[in-house]
Amino acid sequence: MSDMLYEAPGTLRAALALLSGANGKARVMAGGTDLLIQMRSGRIEPELLVDIKHIPDLRAIALKRGGFQFGSAVTCMELIEHEAFARAWPGVIDGVKLIGSIQVKGRATVGGNVCNASPAADSVPALIAAGALARIVGPDGKRDVPVEDIPTGPGKTSLASGEIVVSFILPKRLPRSGDAYLRFIPRTEMDIAVVGAGVNLTLDRRGFCTLARVSLGAVAERALLVSEAAAALVGTKVDDAALRQLAAAASAACRPIDDKRGTKEFRFKVAGVLARRAAEIALQRAGRKN
Amino acid sequence: MSTMIKYEEKDLKVVGTRPLRPDGVDKVTGRARFGADYSLPGQLIGKVLRSPHAHARIKSIDTSKAEALPGVKAVVTRDDFAEMPVEFALSGELTVNFHDVTRNMMAREKVYYDGHPVAAVAATSESIARKALGLIEVEYEVLPHVIDVLEAMKPDAPLLHEEQYTEGVTPRPDKPSNLAKRMVFSRGDVEAGFRQADVIIEREFNTKPVHQGYIEPQACLASYTEDGQADLWTASQGHFVIRSQCAKVLQMEVSKLRVMPTELGGGFGGKNNIYNEPLAIALSRKSHRPVKMVMTREEVFRATGPTSGANVRIKMGCTRDGRITAAHAELNFQAGAFPGSSVAMAAMCTFTRYDLEHARVVANDVTVNRPKVAAYRAPGAPIAVFGVESVIDEMAKKLGIDPIEFRLRNAAREGTQTYYGPKFGPIGYVQTLEQARAHPHYSAPLGPNQGRGVATGFWFNIGSETSSTINVNEDGTVTLMIGTVDVAGGSRAAMAMMVAEELGIDVDKVRPIIGDTSSMGFNFITAGSRGTFASGMACVAATRQAIDKLRQRVAQIREVPVEAVLWKDGHAVPAGGEAGQFAPMSLADVAKVAGRTGGTIAGHAEINAQGAGPGFGTHIVDVEVDKQTGLIKILRYTVVQDVGKAIHPAYVEGQLQGGAVQGIGWALNEEYVYGDDGVLQNPGFLDYRVPVASDVPFIDTVIVEVPNPNHPYGVRGCGEVPIIAPMAAIANAVENAIGIRLCEQPMSPPRVLKAIDDAAGAKA
Incomplete structure (x- = not known):
């Protein structure tokens, strides 16, 4: 590993600015539970890590217009322990509960699980079945994309350079x-x-x-x-x-x-x-x- | 002095109780220092460049660019190590050949497996060392490789060693081959035995190599001085043997190398041999700096010993009333890159649980392009026993005889002549079978898709060279120096307990430590379940020597003949009768005046322990099979084992449970997966699937105690027997659950589901 810069911006704007200045040599870090392992094994050698856990909006779970929305840096344990969310989407929680150990889930995030783009990621099929959208923010603005369109292959996503998944939007839950x-x-x-x-x-x-x-x-x-x-x-x-x-x-x-x-x-x-x-x-x- | 101390029945105060282990607090608080926890000022970090090929000739190695990298202080290759002649030495239960040892630690003419070391670098940081590895240019001529044991035995197979002519066959073959050695163990007339049989069953079994799976990767720290002396800290099962092997390959005098043991994060046979140790010493010699080397998990999987994968053929015959008339086995074991698998041990354990007039085992040791195998807990025995106990189960079923009853009708007992050599003394096999049959587990009800299986195991256990010292401190406490590494099973506690029992003091007055190689006489490795047997005997001998000195000292102080002084309950007391009366003295009383009445009191023993007691165990397991996914769930598991005497029953139970769990892993999911390119595909714990805690139920244990007459407390050794039976027991349980006999290990879900589908297809 050569020299690497770690930044933990407090706003989305600052995070986007850091990414746009890094010429693609940066990685976004949420929980880091996949990223650090890849770095340690030498598979990736980023020059800049942008830690998004300190951006308040990315850590929120909220009901908006009848549907749940949660930030991409919300940890798995935070989601699991959110009673109303777990009652509405027990299947999503089934998936999230299976990500690593309790200790890992205390760090790991659904945003990271989706963007790591493992074909075997446990939260992804559950989110796809739920009909979740991912909100993406980048240099060209904001777009909402179905989760099934984010991973394109092992370790690959449809995100453009400088883009960040900021939240997941679930539809309003219907009765029965x-x-x-x-x-x-x-x-x-x-x-x-x-x-x-x-x-x-x-x-x-x-x-x-x-x-x-x-x-x-x-x-x-x-x-x-x-x-x-x-x-x-x-x-x-x-x-x-x-x-x-x-x-x-x-x-x-x-x-x-x-x-x-x-x-x-x-x-x-x-x-x-x-x-x-x-x-x-x-x-x-x-x-x-x- | 006589070194063998026989068993004596006596009232026990300490032995058989369950005190906390002396290393326990350090381990739960994180203070315990394992291999990677040692550091020295100015140390460098060493890293190894490994072969990416399964089999290739090394045409050239150019290290100049790596040496030129700032921060790199030394690079070593084959040129830094001497050629070694063929010379054999014992290493744990297996034998090593220094001609091969030196080639395994650093490739010379060829690389023989993915992960084979070709160079090592020492640099001021790990990242520089890694970068330097990338600058070493190795030119390979890639050769065809062979991974599978049966493929390797074919006449046209890629050949690993051009000079390897099969040993043990006459006439000597005229062509070299991968079959390094054939051994035959035989008794009676097997063909005649088969003619007496009413039922004959013949089956073929295959198993995959599995790794010992210790949690702590190999780690060492070496410091070589300008006057040719070296200190080495390393996590091993036997620092004296590590010293011997390093001294040999580095051409050092033994006295110039001092090896310090560290706490061991598991070994299970995999830490009996040198890997990075001589490289670290050589790098330190070249760089004039201490060098630390810690393997990654990937390196552990690619380059340290798994046990053999194997092909096993079993043929057995019995009469209608369930008496075995003949037994034949052919064992084909992968040795890895160099000869010397555990096949000979496996051959001797194949049928040994039974009293057989006619038996023959043919054992083949075969070189393949995989890491050189190492010992793994009862090396080889589980592989052969998987086959035999499966066939026994099938015979019992065919005859409608209860599987435990079938085994009892054929069980080895005291006086049974084995087919490989000795006649058994007192053994507890029958007792384990009877207690298993009487256990509530054996008659508990089963649900749908559930089944119960039984299997049994035998292991020799060994003794060998051992030293021990006790020092009575000035306050009457005792320091016990042990030379056999506590491989984390709790043997330190057991030794301290035996010493406390002998001295008649509380066990917390005895502090056991593991001495380094310069502080005491030679100790063979902790292997073969010998620790508590052999080292325990040495500790007792050392203590009895100290007690003799204590009696002499008291006789001198009290002015009575030594015969008048008896050591009892921690005190020197009058022996009674005409011998003389005096006021008793406690150990502390004598210790207090020891300095001025002739000097400190110590005892030591240097022995070659003989008379290890064979161990036997019977396992019962219940499984449930998910017929739609092939998943096997272990519902209940009971281990019944004769351990001779459980010095510390909790740690004995831990051994029986740990062995069973490792066996469950072997049976269910553990395996080395290679690609067509001969490269290992699963060198990590994510894809090399050892059981996790939630995969196994609480393992119930029943300790049987048939004392070993050749140990003062009757100890046999207990660590290896419990891994032998699980594979067969689980396969038998699966057969009982779904009516399908699985002859391939591991019984992973894809294999089980395929077997279920194949059986359904055959019926349709």
Whole structure:
């Protein structure tokens, strides 16, 4: 590691100015739980670290126009401990809870999890299923982008140079809605998803599914929004036949690789199994009075 | 002096209790100093350049650019180390050959594995050292490589060592090969035995290499002086053996090298050998500065010893009433880059739990392009036993005999002749089986997709060279100097307890420390479960010598014959009868006047402990299998083991639990994953999956105590037996749960799910 500058600006404007002056040799740091490991292993050698944890707006969780919005530097534990958010989006919390240990979650952020762009990131399929938007601010102003459009491949995002994800915006929660995220790991914790599945659905008064979103992680170069799988649920009572179709559509959407974490064949099968199990939990949560 | 002290039954006050360990407070407060915690003023940081190739000839190494980098103080390569002839030495349970040791620590003609050291740099900072590694130019001629053991045994396989002709076969082969050595252990007439069998089962098993997985990466600090002396701090299982190996490869006199032990963050057999130590000394010699070297986790995985991956074939026959008539095994073990795997140990443990008239084990030691394997807790035994105990389970099932009953019908007992050599003395195998059968776990109900498995293990345990010293301090407290590293199992506590028992004082009056190599006689490595057995015997011998001196001193002070003085409950008391009466003296009373009545009182012992007691264990495990994902969950686990005598039962239980957990990791998820390029793909704890705490239930333990007649307190040693049975026990439980016998380890979810799908396909 050669000389490196660390800055912790207190305003977004100052952070953007630092990034624009750094010619692409800067990295944005939120929790740092991925970044520091990459630096220590020599994979990246940034000349400037811009720590965004000291920007108050990026640390806030708020209800705006009926929907939740939270800053990209909110830590996982802060989100988990926010009771109203956790009640509205238990599936997002399922994902956030799986990021590292409690100690890691005390530092790690959802913003970092999304921008690190691991195809196996646990909060990402849950956010995609939730229909979350990411608010991005950069030299050319502000834009809101669906989370599924942020990671483009392992370690790569659609962010332009100098841009920062500042917050995540979730839609207003409709009655009779529920979401869930499950991941498969061979251990019980402290591991990385071999397959991840997030399901979010809304029922009408008669119990028919009116809206559904399904997302899969770790089965392609980035987390996928699987509309065919969602379509299998809409208009049904999320019965066994619909769940079978959901599982088949989820498996069909995978484009996995064989790697040290699992085989292709395994990921195809387990994607379907987990999508179904996540849908069953989401269904049960939607049926709860909230 | 006679060095062997036999077992005597007596009332115990300290042995068998559970005091806090002497190293406990330092460890929970962070004060304990492990290898990486030592530093010296002016020290440099050493780093190693490693081969990116699995197999290549080194055409040239140019270090000039690295040497020119400001801050770089020394660079060493093969040119800095002498050629070593073929010369063997014991290192833990395995044997090393210095011709290969020197090549493993620093490549000479060829690199043999991804991660093989080719150069080392010492610089004023770690970042400069890293930068310097990038400036070293190595020209390689990349050669074809071979990773798999069966591939390596094929006649046309890429050859690692051009001069390697298989030992142990006649006539000597006319071509070199990767099969370094073949050994055969045999008793009776196996073919005749199979002719008597009503049931014959033959199966093939495969296991992957697994790493010892110690938490503390190898770390050392070396300081070489201008007059040719060196101090070395290193985290090892045996500082005397590290000293021997370093002195040999560096061509130093042994007395000029002093090795200080550090606290050890786990070893499990993986810290018996030198890696960075001679490089650090050589860099210090060249730079005239102390040099510290700490491995990264990636280096630990790529270059320090895992145990062998293996291919195992087992064939066993038995009569209808469950009596084994013949047993045959072929063990093909990966040795890694250089010969010398644990296959011989594995061969001797394969069938040893059973009383067999006809048995044969063929053991093949095979070189492949992987790191040279190191010992790992009961080296080799779990691999062979996985196969045998799976076949036993299948035979019992086929005959409708309870698996524990089947084993009891064939169990080794006192007087059983083994197929590899000795006849057993008193052993507790049958007791472990009987206690397992009587345990509530064995009859507890099971739910759907749940199953129960049983398996058993045997390990020799060893003795060997050991020294120990006790010094009685002026206030009557005692300092105990031990020469066997406490590999974190709590052996220091056990030694202090035996000394306290002998002296008749409280254990907190005895402070045990680990001496350095210059402060006491030679001690072999802490390996083979020998620590509490051998070092315990040396501690008792040293204490008894001190007690003799105490009695003589009291006899002199009280003016009675020494025969009149008895040592009892921490006091010199009259022996009774006609011998003479006197006022008793406590240890503190004698210590207080020791200086002016002839000098301080000490005892020491230098022994080669013999008569280690074999250990046996029986494991019961319950699993649940998720048939849609292939995930195996361990629901309940019980270890029943004969330990001879548990000096400190809590630390014995810790050994039984730790061994079982490492075995569970081996069974479920741990494996080295290589790419087609021969490069290790998972050199880190994220993707090399050891169990985390929440993966395992509380491991229940039952301690069986059949005393070893060759130890004053009956100790056998207990650390290795518990890793032997888990793989087989879990595989048997999975078979019991879902009716599918898994013969490949690890039983990771992708493998299990594929087996479930294949079985469903076969039925359809």
